[in-house]
Amino acid sequence: MxxxxxxxxxxxxxxxxxxxxxxxxxxxxxxxxxxxxxxxxxxxxxxxxxxxxxxxxxSVFPVHEPLIRHIKSGLVRSLDTDYVSGPVAKAISSGILAQPVMFRSxxxxxxxxxxxxxxxxxxxxxxxxxxxxxxxxxxxxxxxxxxxxxxxxxxxxxxxxxxxxxxxxxxxxxxxxxxxxxxxxxxxxxxxxxxxxxVSGSINLTRDPVAHAIARNAQAVIRASGLLRDGFNYQTGAGGASLAASQYLREDMRRMGLHGGFLLGGITRYMVDMLEEKLFDAIFDVQCFDLHSVRSIAENAAHHEISADSYANPGRKSCYVDFLDVVLLGASEVDVNFNVNVHTDSNGMLIGGSGGHNDAAAGANMTIIVAPLVRARLPIVVERCTTITTPGASVDVLVTERGIAINPARAELAARLKEARLPLYSIEELRAMALNITGTPKKLALSDQVVGLVEYRNGTIIDSIYAIRDS
Amino acid sequence: MSGIKTAIAGTLESNDIMITVSPSRQEGKNTIAVESIVMRQFGPAIIAAIEDSLTQFEVGFVHIDARDRGALECTIKARMEAALLRYKELPS
CATH class of the missing domain: 3.40.1080.10 (Glutaconate Coenzyme A-transferase)
Structure with missing residues (x-):
């Protein structure tokens, strides 16, 4: 006993x-x-x-820097993770591990x-x-x-x-x-x-005018898509443009007298506020980002904890992401085939990982990528992503501050947005627009040492991440 | 650094560049030191923009210290212009 x-x-x-x-x-x-x-x-x-x-x-955070020492000593031989940031990401990019990191969603x-x-x-x-x-x-x-x-x-x-x-x-x-x-x-x-x-004490809304311009365009896309109706299910990250777009969505829902279904994913106070305002029936929460959401999940019966399994496991009969109408996701790069990179930056340096990116993109009725057209002189739209996190087949729209591009496979959506007179461009046009502003960046050579394997949610390896070459 | 004539323009914010102008380190020529987060993609373009501005605004032989956070060419030239004109107004 x-x-x-x-x-x-x-x-x-x-x-x-x-x-x-x-x-x-x-x-x-x-x-x-x-x-x-x-x-x-x-x-x-x-x-x-x-x-x-x-x-x-x-997920690996900056606080986990001691991992580097334990990798060097041989205590740790390999890593299996969904997201890496901080010093460990840098160390992985420099090729510290003999075995490639297994990146999952x-x-x-x-x-x-x-x-x-x-x-x-x-x-x-x-x-x-x-x-x-x-x-x-x-x-x-x-x-x-x-x-x-x-x-x-x-x-x-x-x-x-x-x-x-x-x-x-x-x-x-x-x-x-x-x-x-x-x-x-x-x-x-x-x-x-x-x-x-x-947790963050509070995640503040951005005042960056570029983020707000992106958010306005995202709001217009959601409104014109025909998906914004009673029972609307929604997920977004905690990035500046995504949070701002959620605030605009909230205004639209109030004005239209709409009542949503659920909010999903990592949760912030802005989601909690919408639940408390009764704009949505429920929150399904895999992770709380701030004190508000920690308090809410403890007190509000409509704010539910869910497991990663029922959130996004593609092997199940269903998972929550399958029921999403709209998800807003970020990108470090989007290529002309709508593939998205959130693993590496344009220097090939590891800066993150899928998290729920390719899960939510696959599940949602409409996947919107929100990103500035140019970030620190680098065009966001590229010929081919440095690393593919989310295949273009599951991405519907790219929204930037200067224009919107729709995946050519989504003709019906394109017709709706065209009718709403949104600033639509082909993704090649957005790329040309970006290059015109930045000049053409020199292509980078990465080393051929594989430091990470990108596993798509269904178990297929869809890309490799390479070590950064010293230069 | 007291006693050395310097002028600064710009910030270390993303999409900006911080230019510091001081007397040249080598007699008879301009010297340029660039540090940039997009060095590998745009290094030569950044140096060319700085050299353009040096030609346009004659201030004698100077040293340019550039810390770039992904500034566009127009931003680099605007910060160069401001820094060089500030440098020019300083007492020798």
Whole structure:
């Protein structure tokens, strides 16, 4: 009979879980740039003297810089992730890993976990609130982060699950994200994260006039598309133009007396405000970006936590992204075939990853890419993307501040937008317009060392990422 | 840096360039140092724009320190013009 899952420290829990050389350990990124858990587990692994580990961390943030040291020492052999930023991204681009990083999407990751191609030996849950049985949620405790959507598939499939927490509730939890029946061990530490890095206090609306010009065009596209009607389901990122466009959408919905279905994805206060205003019935939340959304998911019954699996796994009977009418997504490059890059910049440097980009694009009825025509003298529309994150077949419209291009495969949509007298151009025309402003950039030569593989959500490898050549 | 005649125009914001003009480091010629986030794509074009401005606004032999954050050519020329005219107005 099992009575107490509490283990005094992380190293002991790892040993109890049977940690060995070459195992796969998984982690999630809900504590974002305030996360202490990944670094603490890596330190514990170091004291245990294991090596050759695969780290499956849903997103890598600047705070995870110590990974570089552990890669150099041989403790970490490979990475499996959906998004990388900060010093680790730079190090990967410089070719620090002998094995290419496996880049997945937020929906591809649970697909791989469920089908067994990403087998997890030990899942390490950054658990803001745990009860004595081992039930976990993200809403309580000093490091509350709201939704725990990205680690739910790991907790369900991993060989062993360790909950690392800084808050053990005396009362049994009322709202449960991960049930005790999935949790092997509980380790109480002094703190699992820095609240200032976990969520933004507030994400402010941009005042950048270019972002607002893009947002106005995006608003006009949504209005003219015919998709804006009762039951409208919507997702957007937290980028400046996307948030501004959401504010304009909100004004349109009020004016038209429309009532939407659901808001999806990573959630900010602007989504919460629309829910509270009853413009939408529900929020389905895989990740909270700010304090407002953390509070809302704890208090508002219409604000639901969902797992990455039901969010975007293409192997399921359905996933939430399939029901989207419109998604607004960003881009570092869009090519003349409407392929989109959010993995690398135009220097080939790793700057991110799909996250839910290619999932939402595939699912939504209309996928709108919002981007400035020119960013720091580099044209956004290119001949061919440095890296393909999202295939052009799932992209419908590119909206820039100077004009809108529609995927030629969407004739009906093109007719609607034309009728609304929107500033439509072919994507080649937008490219020519950009080049006319910037001059023609010199083509870059990348090295032939592969540092990353881009797995599309369905498991197909669609591109490779190459090391940056010193010059 | 007291005592050395310098003039500055521009900022380190994205899409801008910061130009600092000071006396030339080599007698009898202009010297130019460029640092840019788009060096690999536009390095020669940035230097050409700076040289154009130096020809257009005669201020004697100077050193140009350019820190570029992806400025368009028109921006580079505007910042050069402002920096050179400011430099010209300084007491020798």
């Amino acid at each position: 099992r009575t107490d899952k509490c283990i005094p420290d992380i190293a002991t829990a790892l040993r109890e879980a049977g940690v060995r050389d070459g195992m796969t350990l998984s982690f999630h990124h809900h504590l974002r740039d305030g996360d202490f858990v990944v670094n603490r587990v890596l330190d514990a692994l170091e004291t245990l003297g294991v090596e050759g580990m695969r780290i499956a961390l849903s 937020h929906g591809g990751r649970p697909r791989a976990i469920g089908e067994g191609s990403l087998h997890i030996d030990i899942a390490c849950v950054a658990a803001p609130c745990v009860d004595g049985l081992g039930n976990i949620n993200g809403s309580g405790g000093p490091s509350a982060c709201g939704s725990l959507g990205y680690i739910l598939p790991d907790a369900a499939h991993a060989g062993r699950v360790i909950a690392i927490t800084d808050f053990v509730s005396k009362e049994p939890l009322r709202s449960i994200s991960i049930p005790h029946s999935s949790v092997d061990y509980i380790v109480k530490v002094d703190t699992i994260g820095d609240p200032a890095g976990i």
